Amino acid sequence: MKLHTEKVVKLTLVTIVSWLVAALLFFPIFWMILTSFKTELNAFSSPPSLFFWPTLENYFVVFERSDYVRYAWNSVVVSFASSILAMLIGIPAAYSMAFFPTKRTQGVLLWMLSTKMLPPVGVLVPIYLLARDMSLLDTRTGLVIIYTLINLPIVVWMIYTYFKDVPKDILEACRMDGASLWQEIRHVLIPITMGGLSSTFLLSLILSWNEAFWSLNLTASQAAPLTALIASYSSPEGLFWAKLSAASTLAVAPILVFGWISQKQLVRGLTFGAVK
Amino acid sequence: MSQLSRNARAARFLVAPSVLLLLAWMTVPLAMTLYYSTVNFNLTIPGLRNFVGFENYIFFFTDPSFFAGMSNTLVLVGSTLLITVVLGTLIAVLIDSPFPGRSLVRILLISPFFIMPTVNALVWKNLLMNPVSGFFAFLSKSVGLTPIDWFTDVPMLSIIIIVSWQWLPFAILILMTAMQSLDQEQLEAARMDGAGPIAIFRHITLPHLARPLAVVVMIETIFLLSIFAEIFTTTGGGPGTQTTNLAYLIYSQALLQYDVGMASAGGIVAVVLANIVAFFLIRVVGKSLAGE
Known part of the structure; x- marks a missing residue:
């Protein structure tokens, strides 16, 4: 009986503390969403107003005045295009290394990982100058090329670990039946690993959407994605908190949902398969 | 055939x-950086590209902002690592056993990791840390304290808090996943033998988390060495050089002062630094690859 009460007390404590910690960590996001429904006057008021008539005005203004749709479209195009490209280039590489490993495979994999560790500032100058000379500055194409390359190692690694989990017998059986390489990948491998492939795609999407080094340095008005739009609110004349909050909420909402959906699988990609 | x-x-x-x-x-870009780092090259002076050997490196190392940039980088990386690893481990252990609403708690805990750096920085800078209308100012005032002017009085601490908020969820996400592979029978046996929670944490949980912790530390280090957007959107490296890290220093030399030569020398320094960390990370990952 005593053991039982002890357990109940412990469970209650764990529950309360966990919820408190979670509420604390989530508070900035909650506060941002709340502020986005206030008027500018309310957003600045001190003490902060907790009870107010919610307004959608900020969202309308953000859509109309700051050209939100153009920035959002840039984000969508750049992150989808770079993720699709990275998948198209990465799936064959992962397939080859997972099912036809050679002596060099492990070395190649680790070398790919090492390219991910190159600090972006180390190549800022040449990339900036190359982009300028090739007229790729402030273009979506420029960003797509860079995002594809910086996500490629993660994509190859993540898919590689999923392909490794596929029983070899299945593929061998279908090769015995005379399936070509393309048929084998298209009709057997991709359907089996669909879950893993979608998580990989989502991770690549999340990383591209939130990327804020190259987007800030290589884009201006034409190709700037949402990260750059939000950064423009840092100037003093842009200090409209309610509108900043509305623009921010819109910018993070889709990615937040993607993150929630794929949280368990993301660990694999984020740790290069070292933690599953 | x-x-x-x-x-x-x-x-x-x-x-x-x-x-x-x-x-x-x-x-290609790395070779270009290496070449630029040995020539006198300024974007505002067209045609100028004479070979100067190590001069850019000497200028970079003797520039007073280099020392500031280096120490700020170390402080930022070190403090953030300490905060995220310690709290991350505690939280991962806390939420390991089932309790009502655990899946929602997990979602709330990892959410900050998916917020883009510029949103993160501006929400903290304005809505929370503003000394007049920010939420923290309200909290201070309601208990009778003078609000802290975060970005003027403690700029580096402010950056550390913002960056830690983003990376703590990363540590939690990795460590709570790693916790799930903990051998439950071993835990049960230890409990039967009368081991207390602290003994279990020290002798079973921590050793089990050793490798995931190493991975978290190294991956975070790689990304934290290159923190840029959070500084760019809040302090712009200031006041003075108080929040200028290596990444921001190189950026300002290249794209604000147009000194390509010196910025490239700095870039090479950053690459060497990251490579030291990468060397260890690749060994750990390589081991797990070979162990399969």
Whole structure:
């Protein structure tokens, strides 16, 4: 009986503390969403107003005045295009290394990982100058090329670990039946690993959407994605908190949902398969 | 030739596009940075490109902002690592056993990791840390304290808090996943033998988390060495050079002062630094690859 009460007390404590910690960590996001429904006057008021008539005005203004749709479209195009490209280039590489490993495979994999560790500032100058000379500055194409390359190692690694989990017998059986390489990948491998492939795609999407080094340095008005739009609110004349909050909420909402959906699988990609 | 070996031969070529692209991405810009770091090259002076040897490096190392940039980088990386690893481990252990609403708690805990850096920085800077109308100012005032002017009085601490908020969820996410593979029977046996929670944490949980912790530390270090957007959107490296890290210093030399030579020398320094960390990370990951 005593053991039982002890357990109940412990469970209650764990529950309360966990919820408190979670509420604390989530508070900035909650506060941002709340502020986005206030008027500018309310957003600045001190003490902060907790009870107010919610307004959608900020969202309308953000859509109309700051050209939100153009920035959002840039984000969508750049992150989808770079993720699709990275998948198209990465799936064959992962397939080859997972099912036809050679002596060099492990070395190649680790070398790919090492390219991910190159600090972006180390190549800022040449990339900036190359982009300028090739007229790729402030273009979506420029960003797509860079995002594809910086996500490629993660994509190859993540898919590689999923392909490794596929029983070899299945593929061998279908090769015995005379399936070509393309048929084998298209009709057997991709359907089996669909879950893993979608998580990989989502991770690549999340990383591209939130990327804020190259987007800030290589884009201006034409190709700037949402990260750059939000950064423009840092100037003093842009200090409209309610509108900043509305623009921010819109910018993070889709990615937040993607993150929630794929949280368990993301660990694999984020740790290069070292933690599953 | 059988279909089997024909497929095997074709497969070998499939790795080529990835390798060639990454090879180009890695070598071409890096070689250019290396070359620029040895010439006198300023974007505002066209045509100027004479060889100066190590002069850029000497200028970079003797520039007072280099020392500031270096120490700020170390403080930022070190403090953030300490905060995220310690709290991350505690939280991962806390939420390991089932309790009501655990899946929602997990979602709330990892959410900050998915917020883009510029949103993160501006929400903290304005809505929370503003000394007049921010939420923290309200909290201070309601208990009778003078509000802290975060970005003027403690700029580096403010950056550390913002960055830690983003990376703590990363540590939690990795560590709570790693916790799930903890051997429950071993835990039960230890409990039967009368081991207390602290003994269990020290002798079972921590050793189990050793490798995931190493991975978290190294991956975070790689990313934290290059923190940029959070500084760019809040302090712009200031006041003075108080929040200028290596990444921001190189950026300002290249794109604000147009001194390509010196910025490239700085870039090479950053690459060498990251490589030291990468060397250890790759060994850990390589071991797990070989262990499969």
